[in-house]
Amino acid sequence: MPRTSDKADRFTESVIRETFRLAARYGAINLGQGFPDHPCPPELKAAACAAIEADDNQYPMTFGTPQLRAAIAVKTARTYPGWEIDPDTELCVTCGATEALVAVTFALLDPGDEVVLFEPWYENYRPNAILAGAVPRLVRMHRPDWSFDEAELRAAFGPRTRAVFLCHPNNPTGKIYRAEELAVLAELCRRWDAVLVVDSIYEHIHYLGPGEYRPPALVPGLEDRTVTVNALSKTYAVTGWRVGWTVAPPRLTTAIRKVHDFLTIAAPAPLQAAGVAAMGLPASYYTQLAADYLERRDLLCDALERIGFDLRHPDGSYYVLCDTRPLDPSGDGVVFARRLITEIGVSCVPAASFWCPEHAASGRSMVRFAFPKRLETLRAAIERLEKLRI
Known part of the structure; x- marks a missing residue:
């Protein structure tokens, strides 16, 4: 077989985009990939x-x-x-x-x-x-x-x-x-x-x-x-x-x-x-943008904490990293993220890919949720995630 470059063998395909495809296959609410589901101006x-x-x-x-x-x-x-x-x-x-x-x-x-x-x-x-x-x-x-x-x-x-x-x-x-x-x-x-x-x-x-x-x-x-x-x-x-x-x-x-x-x-x-x-x-657009995302951040992060995730409310961007160990003592974020998609119907991204392979243990138990979504999308996702508490 023709060979490929050594460079291409040193990294994997995007875990974020892979999660997107898996979420689409199972009809999961996509809180993995960071794209808004609301219209542009x-x-x-x-x-x-x-x-x-x-x-x-x-x-x-x-x-x-x-x-x-x-x-x-x-x-x-x-x-x-x-x-x-x-x-x-x-x-x-x-x-x-x-x-x-x-x-x-x-x-x-x-x-x-x-x-x-x-x-x-x-x-x-x-x-x-x-x-x-x-x-x-x-x-x-x-x-x-x-x-x-x-x-x-x-x-x-x-x-x-x-x-x-x-x-x-x-x-x-x-x-x-x-x-x-x-x-x-x-x-x-x-x-x-x-x-x-x-x-x-x-x-x-x-x-x-x-x-x-x-x-x-x-x-x-x-x-x-x-x-x-x-x-x-x-x-x-x-x-x-x-x-x-x-x-x-x-x-x-x-x-x-x-x-x-x-x-x-x-x-x-x-x-x-x-x-x-x-x-x-106008400047008011950016003021409202930050206010809207603050509302979404607090809605999702408060719910995730209530459900049992360990997290810190982010100061910027529209993502939150969560430790899954309070809900899953195995601490395997990859398995947990797949379970969310296939059993709960919500997608997130396993966070180990955000560290180099040698340090992946630092993020092994963590997942990333994205909240650039309509409030009704987030509420629907939270309703499904509440099943984790049962």
């Missing part, structure tokens, strides 16, 4: 339809239409005063945040370079590093507040450190990194000449109040060495549209654009027009 649908009707159906400019890049720059400056982006030299529009992360990884890392990853992580980061031939250096976050040990972080850096990947707010833990933690990262990135890559796709989904979320690109010392990745997907409930972007200093953006060009050429033209409409939504 009507302004986005109108803009996309208008662009299609106007025959905006051909290749756009490879790294994003001028209109969308300008709108992203304006919206960013409006949201975070002092963050000024040059749309001509510091932005690259991509096919979602996933492609953006691949493009950034290939643009920054050569074989043998080292990349610092926090675990538990969003499952794409480690395979991306492996595909680039880079060496992951792992820093573990610890319960209950998912803090990291500063000495362990310092030990992960060295002469070959090229990049650090940070999901902020974090998936899967819901952690928002504190100012002092970002300051340590800034010091280490400067000392070792490393780039901080920030997956900020949940930037508007946090529950700590105004001003509590700080973009790392505004942290002193990180202004000229941060790549910020974002997308329409989560904020505007359009995870299937695949429109994302990167913000980075010009030299880094030039490299990212070249890699992006040969990965996907360009993001869908009519959906970039919808992105312009999204960037024009």
Whole structure:
């Protein structure tokens, strides 16, 4: 038989997407994959339809239409005063945040370079590093507040450190990194000449109040060495549209654009027009978004605690990690998650895949629930989950 690459043998397919298929097969309520089941803002649908009707159906400019890049720059400056982006030299529009992360990884890392990853992580980061031939250096976050040990972080850096990947707010833990933690990262990135890559796709989904979320690109010392990745997907409930972007200093953006060009050429033209409409939504949209997700967080987390799960209410994103051992002394999250799908009719994701194989025991008993759903969807799921108490 023809051989496959050694790189592809070093990671599995996405556990999240596998869970999605299993949930569909058994008709389970999907609280595993993080997609909203409510409609996107009507302004986005109108803009996309208008662009299609106007025959905006051909290749756009490879790294994003001028209109969308300008709108992203304006919206960013409006949201975070002092963050000024040059749309001509510091932005690259991509096919979602996933492609953006691949493009950034290939643009920054050569074989043998080292990349610092926090675990538990969003499952794409480690395979991306492996595909680039880079060496992951792992820093573990610890319960209950998912803090990291500063000495362990310092030990992960060295002469070959090229990049650090940070999901902020974090998936899967819901952690928002504190100012002092970002300051340590800034010091280490400067000392070792490393780039901080920030997956900020949940930037508007946090529950700590105004001003509590700080973009790392505004942290002193990180202004000229941060790549910020974002997308329409989560904020505007359009995870299937695949429109994302990167913000980075010009030299880094030039490299990212070249890699992006040969990965996907360009993001869908009519959906970039919808992105312009999204960037024009008022500040009240984001305030209401956070309030709506806070209601969903508290509804689901309170119910999960009542049923018997051990958890910490997340500070950001729309996921909650739960320890299953109070309900299942075997502590096998994979078996537990499958039982939920096949017997209870609710899906979640076994969390062991958010740790490297050597540290998988740290997440063996844990599962991740997602709550970007209508209230009636969550209530229906909770009604089924109550069977666990019997």
